[in-house]
Amino acid sequence: MKEKIRIGYIGLGRRGYAIIRDCLAQMKDVEFVTLCDQVPERMERAAKLLEENGKPRPTFTTDYKTILADPTIDAVFIMTGWNTHMEMTKASLLAGKYTGIEVGCAYDLQECFDLIDAYEQTKAPLMMLENCCYGRREMMALNILKQGLFGEIVHCRGGYLHYLPGTELLAETDPSHYRLTEYAQRNCEQYPTHELGPISKVLHINRGNRMMKLTSTASKARGLETYSERHLTSESSYPIQKYNQGDIVNTCITCAGGETILLTLDTTLPRAYYSRDFTVRGTLGMYMEERKVLFFEGMREEIANNEEEFFAKYDHPLHAEYTKLGEKAGHEGMDWLVCRAFVESVKRGVNTPIDAYDTVTWMSIAPLSEMSIQKGGAPVDIPDFTRGKWMRREPIVEGKYCLDDVCVDNETPIM
Amino acid sequence: MKEKIRIGYIGLGRRGYAIIRDCLAQMKDVEFVTLCDQVPERMERAAKLLEENGKPRPTFTTDYKTILADPTIDAVFIMTGWNTHMEMTKASLLAGKYTGIEVGCAYDLQECFDLIDAYEQTKAPLMMLENCCYGRREMMALNILKQGLFGEIVHCRGGYLHYLPGTELLAETDPSHYRLTEYAQRNCEQYPTHELGPISKVLHINRGNRMMKLTSTASKARGLETYSERHLTSESSYPIQKYNQGDIVNTCITCAGGETILLTLDTTLPRAYYSRDFTVRGTLGMYMEERKVLFFEGMREEIANNEEEFFAKYDHPLHAEYTKLGEKAGHEGMDWLVCRAFVESVKRGVNTPIDAYDTVTWMSIAPLSEMSIQKGGAPVDIPDFTRGKWMRREPIVEGKYCLDDVCVDNETPIM
Numbered sequence: 001m002k003e004k005i006r007i008g009y010i011g012l013g014r015r016g017y018a019i020i021r022d023c024l025a026q027m028k029d030v031e032f033v034t035l036c037d038q039v040p041e042r043m044e045r046a047a048k049l050l051e052e053n054g055k056p057r058p059t060f061t062t063d064y065k066t067i068l069a070d071p072t073i074d075a076v077f078i079m080t081g082w083n084t085h086m087e088m089t090k091a092s093l094l095a096g097k098y099t100g101i102e103v104g105c106a107y108d109l110q111e112c113f114d115l116i117d118a119y120e121q122t123k124a125p126l127m128m129l130e131n132c133c134y135g136r137r138e139m140m141a142l143n144i145l146k147q148g149l150f151g152e153i154v155h156c157r158g159g160y161l162h163y164l165p166g167t168e169l170l171a172e173t174d175p176s177h178y179r180l181t182e183y184a185q186r187n188c189e190q191y192p193t194h195e196l197g198p199i200s201k202v203l204h205i206n207r208g209n210r211m212m213k214l215t216s217t218a219s220k221a222r223g224l225e226t227y228s229e230r231h232l233t234s235e236s237s238y239p240i241q242k243y244n245q246g247d248i249v250n251t252c253i254t255c256a257g258g259e260t261i262l263l264t265l266d267t268t269l270p271r272a273y274y275s276r277d278f279t280v281r282g283t284l285g286m287y288m289e290e291r292k293v294l295f296f297e298g299m300r301e302e303i304a305n306n307e308e309e310f311f312a313k314y315d316h317p318l319h320a321e322y323t324k325l326g327e328k329a330g331h332e333g334m335d336w337l338v339c340r341a342f343v344e345s346v347k348r349g350v351n352t353p354i355d356a357y358d359t360v361t362w363m364s365i366a367p368l369s370e371m372s373i374q375k376g377g378a379p380v381d382i383p384d385f386t387r388g389k390w391m392r393r394e395p396i397v398e399g400k401y402c403l404d405d406v407c408v409d410n411e412t413p414i415m
Numbered sequence: 416m417k418e419k420i421r422i423g424y425i426g427l428g429r430r431g432y433a434i435i436r437d438c439l440a441q442m443k444d445v446e447f448v449t450l451c452d453q454v455p456e457r458m459e460r461a462a463k464l465l466e467e468n469g470k471p472r473p474t475f476t477t478d479y480k481t482i483l484a485d486p487t488i489d490a491v492f493i494m495t496g497w498n499t500h501m502e503m504t505k506a507s508l509l510a511g512k513y514t515g516i517e518v519g520c521a522y523d524l525q526e527c528f529d530l531i532d533a534y535e536q537t538k539a540p541l542m543m544l545e546n547c548c549y550g551r552r553e554m555m556a557l558n559i560l561k562q563g564l565f566g567e568i569v570h571c572r573g574g575y576l577h578y579l580p581g582t583e584l585l586a587e588t589d590p591s592h593y594r595l596t597e598y599a600q601r602n603c604e605q606y607p608t609h610e611l612g613p614i615s616k617v618l619h620i621n622r623g624n625r626m627m628k629l630t631s632t633a634s635k636a637r638g639l640e641t642y643s644e645r646h647l648t649s650e651s652s653y654p655i656q657k658y659n660q661g662d663i664v665n666t667c668i669t670c671a672g673g674e675t676i677l678l679t680l681d682t683t684l685p686r687a688y689y690s691r692d693f694t695v696r697g698t699l700g701m702y703m704e705e706r707k708v709l710f711f712e713g714m715r716e717e718i719a720n721n722e723e724e725f726f727a728k729y730d731h732p733l734h735a736e737y738t739k740l741g742e743k744a745g746h747e748g749m750d751w752l753v754c755r756a757f758v759e760s761v762k763r764g765v766n767t768p769i770d771a772y773d774t775v776t777w778m779s780i781a782p783l784s785e786m787s788i789q790k791g792g793a794p795v796d797i798p799d800f801t802r803g804k805w806m807r808r809e810p811i812v813e814g815k816y817c818l819d820d821v822c823v824d825n826e827t828p829i830m
Contacts (some may be wrong), residue, residue, distance in 0.1 A: 151641060154684055155634045155663040215630045215792045219570045220673030226566060226698035230712075248570040248696065250667050250677050252792065258635030262665050262679075269569055269696050272703075272710035272719040281663065281684050283641035288687075291706075295687035297645075304687040377630045377667065379792040 002074070005346045008034045008067030008097075009058075009077045010088060012042035015102055016079030019129075020046055023339040024077075025053040030343055032058040034067050064088055068095035075346045077129075078102065081178040086111040086363075089126065093118040098352075099126045100342045101359070103193045105366030109383065112364045116385050119356035127342050127352035128359040130197035132276060134337035137289045138198035139316035141280050144287065145202055147314075149296060151284030156202055158195025159264030159277040165227040169268070175237035183245040183268070187218050188370035190245065192263050193362045195276050197354065202280055203259055206357045210390045211261070211382045214253045216369035218246025223268030243268075251369050253382070256390075263365070357386045420489045420761045423449045423482030423512075424473075425503060427457035430517055431494030434544075435461055438754040439492075440468040445758060447473040449482050479503055483510035490515065490761045492544075496593040501526040501778075504541065508533040513767075514541045515757045516774070518608045520781030524798065527779045531800050534771035542757050542767035543774040545612035547691060549752035552704045553613035554731035556695050559702065560617055562729075564711060566699030571617055573610025574679030574692040580642040584683070590652035598660040598683070602633050603785035605660065607678050608777045610691050612769065617695055618674055621772045622808045626676070626797045629668045631784035633661025638683030658683075666784050668797070671805075678780075772801045 007024075009016070009032060016037075024030050032050055035043045035058050043060045051057055061067065067076055068091055075098035078088050082104035092099040093115065106112050119126055132138060144150060169180050182190055203209050221243045228240040247268045253261040264277065278289035285296035294314075295304040303309075322333050345352040364382065372380045384390065422439075424431070424447060431452075439445050447465055450458045450473050458475045466472055476482065482491055483506055490513035493503045497519035507514040508530065521527050534541055547553060559565060584595050597605055618624050636658045643655040662683045668676040679692065693704035700711035709729070710719040718724075737748050760767040779797065787795045799805065 152637050154637050213792065215632060215667070215794075217630060217667035217669060217675055219675040222567055222569050222698050246675075248675060250665070250675070252630070252632035252665050252667070254632060254792070260632055260634040260661075260663060260665070266696075269701065270699060270710060270712040271696075271701050272706075272708045272714075272716055281681075281686075283637050284685060286684065286686050291687075293687045295685060297685040299687075301687055377628065377669070377794040379630075 001349070002347045004029050004031050005074045005343060006031045006033045006072055007075045007077060008036065008070065008073045009046075009079070010036040010064045010067065011077075011079035011081075011102070012037040012039070012046050013079070013081070016077075017042070017046060019077070019079060019335060019339065021049055023336050025050055025055065027339070027343060029347065031055065033070065033073050034059045034061055036061050036064045036067055038062055065091065068092055068097060074098060075100065075342070082182065083178060086115065090114055090118045093122055093124045093126055093356075096122045096124045098124060098342075098346045100129050101126070103128060103130055103191075104363070105190060105192070106363040108367050109364060112360045112367075112383070112385065115360050115363075116356065125345060125352045126356040126359050127345070127354045128193065128197070128362060129338050129342060130193050130354055130362070131334035131338045132194040133197040133201060133354060134318075134334045134341070135198065135276075135278075136311070136315070136319045136332060137287075138278055139319055140311065140314050141198070141278070141287045142201060143316040144285075144294070144314050145280070149285055150280060150282030150287070153202060153259055153280065153282045155260050155262075155281040156199040157262040157277060157279035157281075158199050159266055159275070160191050160194055161264065161266045161271060161275040161277055163269070163271050164267045165224060166231070169224065170227060170232070170238055172237060180238070183224060183243050184241065185244055186370060187221070187244045187246050187373055188366050189216055189249050189251045189263055189265050190366055191265060191267070192251070192365045195263060195278060196261070196362055196365060197358075198278055199261055200358060200362065203255055203257070203261070205255070206355075206361060206386055206390045207393045208390065209255050209257045209259070210384055210386070211253050211255055211361065213379045213381050214251050214365070214368055214372060215377050215379050216249055216251040216372040217377045218373045219248040221246050221268075223247040227268075246373070249369065249373070251365070251372075357389070360385045416764070417489070417762045419444050419446050420758060421446050421448045421487055422490045422492060423451065423485065423488045424461075424492045424494070425451040425479045425482065426492075426494035426496075426517070427452040427454070427461050428494070428496070431492075432457070432461060434492070434494060434750060434754065436464055438751050440465055440470065442754070442758060444762065446470065448485065448488050449474045449476055451476050451479045451482055453477055480506065483507055483512060489513060490757070493517065497597065498593060501530065505529055505533045508537055508539045508541055508771075511537045511539045513539060513757075513761045515544050516541070518543060518545055518606075519778070520605060520607070521778040523782050524779060527775045527782075527798070527800065530775050530778075531771065540760060540767045541771035541774050542760070542769045543608065543612070543777060544753050544757060545608050545769055545777070546749035546753045547609040548612045548616060548769060549733075549749045549756070550613065550691075550693075551726070551730070551734045551747060552702075553693055554734055555726065555729050556613070556693070556702045557616060558731040559700075559709070559729050560695070564700055565695060565697030565702070568617060568674055568695060568697045570675050570677070570696040571614040572677040572692060572694035572696075573614050574681055574690065575606050575609055576679065576681045576686060576688075576690040576692055578684070578686050579682045580639060581646070584639065585642060585647070585653055587652060595653075598639060598658050599656065600659055601785060602636070602659045602661050602788055603781050604631055604664050604666045604678055604680050605781055606680060606682070607666070607780045610678060610693055611676070611777055611780060612773075613693055614676055615773060615777065618670055618672070618676070620670070621770075621776060621801055621805045623805065624670050624672045624674070625799055625801070625805045626668050626670055626776065628794045628796050629666050629780070629783055629787060630792050630794050631664055631666040631787040632792045633788045634663040636661050636683075638662040642683075661788070664784065664788070666780070666787075772804070775800045
């Protein structure tokens with residue numbers, strides 16, 4: 001097992017910087033070899049932060065291939081915008097690097113198959129750094145599931161319910177945000193992984209189960225245009241224009257085991273609160289993150305609402321242990337834990353708890369939902385990116401920083 | 416305008432009896448001419464109740480056609496099980512009676528067209544007695560909508576989220592409940608009208624808008640079987656068996672105006688609370704009955720949760736007036752108001768605020784969702800039962816007991 005891992009880090013925008021500041025700069029077993037960004041000031045800012053944290057100053061490059069060509073680098077973080085993920089990830093896998101990528105989806109199915117081909121060629125582990133898989137409530141549900149208290153899982157629901165205009169979209173402070181182009185041009189479930197990640201783990205997707213097909217239905221697109229009409233001035237960086245992205249997109253997925261998943265994208269109409277609406281429904285019980293309700297058959301309702309008591313009883317051991325470290329910044333510990341899961345996998349030389357098959361399956365939802373919407377809501381087959389391996393891949397428990405039911409994969413040779 | 420209306424009343428089971436007890440027996444302008452049921456004791460019990468309320472004793476019949484043949488009867492209530500609604504309703508319309516029917520769906524599209532044909536032949540008004548259209552929260556949303564505060568409506572959501580095993584289904588106290596057969600044999604959105612009724616009013620369905628198509632996705636069916644295995648004894652009236660009805664059914668509807676509707680049937684997996692999940696999403700604001708949240712763009716979150724303040728500001732005038740009558744039993748006044756809406760329409764000789772087109776459109780959702788599920792979630796066209804009239808039918812405000820934006824229909828001749 002490695003004592004330290006040597007990383008190359010691509011993309012130092014808002015998210016890329018935050019992950020260094022809140023997580024990686026504080027980890028003694030992570031050494032930054034090279035930073036990559038198109039903006040030198042961003043690299044300088046990150047290097048300064050690393051030095052302040054007692055780490056050696058990394059080298060800089062504007063060409064990510066420099067990182068891939070460095071044989072001393074163990075792992076690559078890809079923290080760029082969605083539109084560059086696929087190309088960089090494929091190159092990183094073909095270079096044999098452990099690859100951690102920020103969340104985001106594919107544009108096309110062929111890109112997904114290309115990633116799988118690259119992975120199967122080199123077996124370099126690929127992990128989407130889906131922090132919500134490590135949310136305290138999501139992991140509590142996983143813990144309860146393991147104890148059998150939900151019974152047989154029948155349905156899960158989740159969504160990205162987050163009003164973006166004025167912050168992520170159409171904000172005058174961030175006039176170049178790449179996401180706006182996606183909303184102007186596409187119409188699909190653009191951003192499903194915060195909910196689909198944890199749901200996939202609950203449903204053992206790619207390890208005993210798989211997603212078979214989906215239908216997507218998009219409402220008309222009126223939110224961004226209305227916001228623009230009401231809030232943009234003549235000095236604004238943005239035009240008042242029409243957008244293609246439907247305000248609400250509902251996607252229904254059917255799994256091999258007969259379970260269904262409902263995903264909702266809800267980001268451009270005014271709403272009162274943020275939620276991922278993470279919901280687990282079994283034959284014996286339910287959990288709803290949004291209402292903070294945990295309920296088992298026959299339970300009295302007032303007990304179902306006592307979240308502190310549930311945490312005391314069912315908190316996932318990983319979160320209990322994490323809490324001892326003291327509160328870290330970054331989405332209530334999710335960022336810290338997802339980074340640790342990746343770093344530990346690299347140190348141990350084992351597959352990542354969210355692996356290439358998970359990553360690519362989740363990334364495929366955007367183009368698949370786009371096809372369904374274009375076909376008027378017709379069902380679209382979800383490819384089996386495991387090529388049949390989902391039936392026999394076993395959940396194996398190992399490693400305290402790994403998602404406990406999906407850790408080391410026996411079949412993947414250690415690099 | 417009639418001072419009193421003379422009614423025939425078919426079906427004196429749990430629901431039929433409750434509507435008399437909580438509503439009609441207390442109305443001075445309603446006279447019961449004839450009761451109809453297969454069980455004489457039920458008719459006796461209802462007649463006794465009417466006499467206790469100072470009403471003349473009605474006659475009894477076991478053949479509903481006796482009621483239809485009576486020329487002195489103005490209006491017919493059909494309060495029987497789902498499986499007899501269509502036949503009786505058609506006969507009642509052909510007999511030229513004002514017809515009020517308890518909620519329920521069709522089994523087949525042809526039945527729906529038959530009802531429309533019968534209605535168009537006699538123009539006898541038909542009203543589904545969908546009490547949830549008169550819910551305080553649903554009507555508050557309608558009131559806010561009328562004031563333009565939601566902006567343009569983009570999406571609505573609702574569900575029937577009600578755990579039925581042990582009460583409506585598989586209860587030893589009610590071993591003959593007809594609904595269980597529906598759950599054993601069918602797999603569809605069986606019971607959408609509690610949410611779809613109010614949503615249709617918000618979206619002006621059949622009056623300027625229409626539902627164009629739907630897709631339905633059903634989870635596996637495990638809830639009733641699991642409940643049976645755990646709770647039924649050898650002395651039980653029920654076998655332990657498999658059921659066809661998926662535990663969770665999600666239905667996505669697309670409307671002519673580009674709005675979408677999400678309906679959820681959720682009745683057989685343990686859940687913590689009852690909800691109709693009535694949700695309205697517009698370009699300027701949202702309302703969620705489940706969380707009691709009303710929110711307009713830019714509002715502070717703590718204000719969004721103050722339901723009493725919202726009632727004070729936005730309560731529908733009908734509910735404000737109703738409250739002065741003193742609290743009535745029956746689902747927080749909904750039953751009272753829906754009955755008044757029907758009775759007032761009969762007295763005035765005008766069309767009903769929920770009319771034949773609404774009723775039949777809502778009833779068609781069950782067979783349409785069944786088709787979609789059978790076709791693996793394929794989109795299914797929703798017929799235009801108005802045959803084009805939806806484009807020109809105007810909402811007209813009149814009558815204090817009518818749903819205020821959909822009352823008298825100019826095109827329908829007064830009988």
